[in-house]
Amino acid sequence: MILSKKYQTILAMIVSIGLYFLFAYNLDRTNFTQLVSMYVALFLPFLYFIKKEQSNFPFLVGVAILFRLVFLFAIPNLSQDFYRFIWDGRMLLEGFNPYISLPQTYIEQRQFPIEQAVDLYAGMGDLNGSHFTNYPPINQLNFLIAAIFSNSSILGAAIVLRLQIILADIGIIYFGKKILEKLNLPIHHIFLYALNPFIIIELTGNLHFEPVMLFFLVWSLYLLIQKKWIWAAVVLGLSVSSKLIPLLFLPLFFQWFVKRPLDSARGDRDAINQTKSKLYSLNGFLQLLSFGAIVIVTNIILFLPFLSSELISSYTNSVGLWFRNFEFNASLYYIAREIGYLFRGYNEIAIIGKIMPTIAVLFLLGITFFRKNKSPQQLLTALLLGLTFYYFTTTTMHPWYLATLIILSVFTKYRFPIVWSVVIIVTYQAYANTPWKENLWLVGLEYLIVYGVLIWELKKLKSNKVLN
Template identity: 55%
Template structure:
């Protein structure tokens, strides 16, 4: 597996290096690589079974946020086609928690159920087609954004041809690809000055996965410092309007599902990611070790409450103490911000890295590409029958990632300093 992974990344590098002037060829290869997976059932993730379950619940007119698959199975009143197979596929852990997938994701799952309501393979094919269409959108708007920023258009293929992206998103059906499409579309609209449409599209990204909410404070300087032609009052009004549009659009998309039960269930499931689950973490694992040495038990519940506050503090520092007035600077700080969020998270599934990877192609930073390669070490947990992580491999992974990250931070900071001295 490791030899094959290395070979795939070598081929990925050589294809782009040798054909950077032939976008058509690179596009055909990227599409062909995705079509290979079209009729495959994912074997590295169980999540798609839950996607199909949620979609079929909606098709039956039931709110997927208000009940547990486990409850339906236990009571013997399964309301969806192939419910037993779907529950066994998603596993007891997934089936015993409320769904946490936002409404645009749920809409995609519903589409799969409409077109393939009685076939798991058919549903997987429809979901995969939606993700491939999103990647085509990334190609379209990513090229436009690169061109607008006067960057080489072939850079988009450092994302689209990355073996990690093809396997984790297209192959394993993770909807980060759809979220990334909306993020890049939103950034393109922001670059073109269409901030109101940018806000609406960013809300669509939030409604696929909640992660883009972290980006909201990071656009502050783009509106306040970057709009010289407006008065300060007008700039703040524009920024405030941007935030209002994002939040109101998101709220409208959630509106069909809103209830007290939904809020309780959804917030409970989100909280689990911070206070219960652990996987492929970096800084948190050091904190956990310190906890065991000092108090003698796992302090995840306490750390899970404190770390989000640390993340908010870091985002605010990046917002106000870094020059982020240009679009490239905004994208750079988004990439650094989301990476810091994952560095401090208790759970970092491999497919999460697709977000900083997609953003780095518009910046001078390349460490997410290295991360996408080395993150294969996290899958060593599957070697153990009891799904046990090998912390030596996790340590090796993050030593590589942090080394490249720190090197690039120092290098790019030095370049900025030299420019300011000689300008």
């Protein structure tokens, strides 16, 4: 018996809600088989909604919110980071500067400056508690809000954090739809992000604050397309002050400001001559510099309340650890590491960790100057490809980092981040081992699939361009 579309939709919703409920309240992350089977199963109703309900935008918005609310009262079971979020927020509420104090120091000295200090430290773990916080000011504001509303309950604080993430995702849907309309793309493409099981589980479920950063990023891009570049810079500054990753995008705006063709807002046909073209390029270059300056100044202003003699050293040291000490789910870095083992006999992360960002910056500069990034879609594609290469070279590629690629892909012709969002679940196999250990065969399989899909899409798009 074939169900009607109405009952197929109801069934897809019931299956999704049931699986999300199991993820939220009945999942042991060391049970890798259970984790993968439930996760992959969730992509079946996801594909159904995208294909069969794409014309019902309000319904899909409601479904996206409903699925997130399933996690509302859950303590994250796939990540410990939220314990540090709560710690930082409560430290702020008590008047402490979270950037210059270590949780480990307070615990070792038997000092408990906040409620549930011992429980929070135990939850975050020794590794997290022994490093200075690296979460920028906007994130600290989010953590403070959670502390204001729930200063003595971990679950209560988690609920407040989750509601903020859900609100940010609603904002992403709102501005994402507007960008899709501007680009003359189907508006239901925003649900490649909003209904993606990876996004719902990894961000709403595990309380990673990428949605706040992405909300400001998407809002900023919409303002830029609207030619409101000053406000776009301010909002991009807020995005950087949520997560630092959008700083990588600054060079890629070069052609948008300096090499875009004149339009009716900047001159008519009579104005297009060599002299005025040079003046236009100079004006665009000055706008580019102003754009970057506004982003930087916005962040400086937001950091001012935390200013101290120790801030710069503690913060830069904390951020630098990701390049010098940590390694997880890496791609090209793991290959370079194995070559280092072969010739030197030990892990060269201290050296390779400095070389890889340099290679990524050179790639960003290459697509900045040698790839057309003048139109909105060209710019968005450049952001996607630039960040993708950075993630291919990084020493640490946590699953939730992928969220930025997914939202950018929504506005382009590329879909490899969607495929990556499926296969990245294999990284959680590391938690099935005691002690924690990655399975490099699974990591290799993950990147083999991702590289394969990316290369196929590049060839397909190049072929279509030649044919057209």
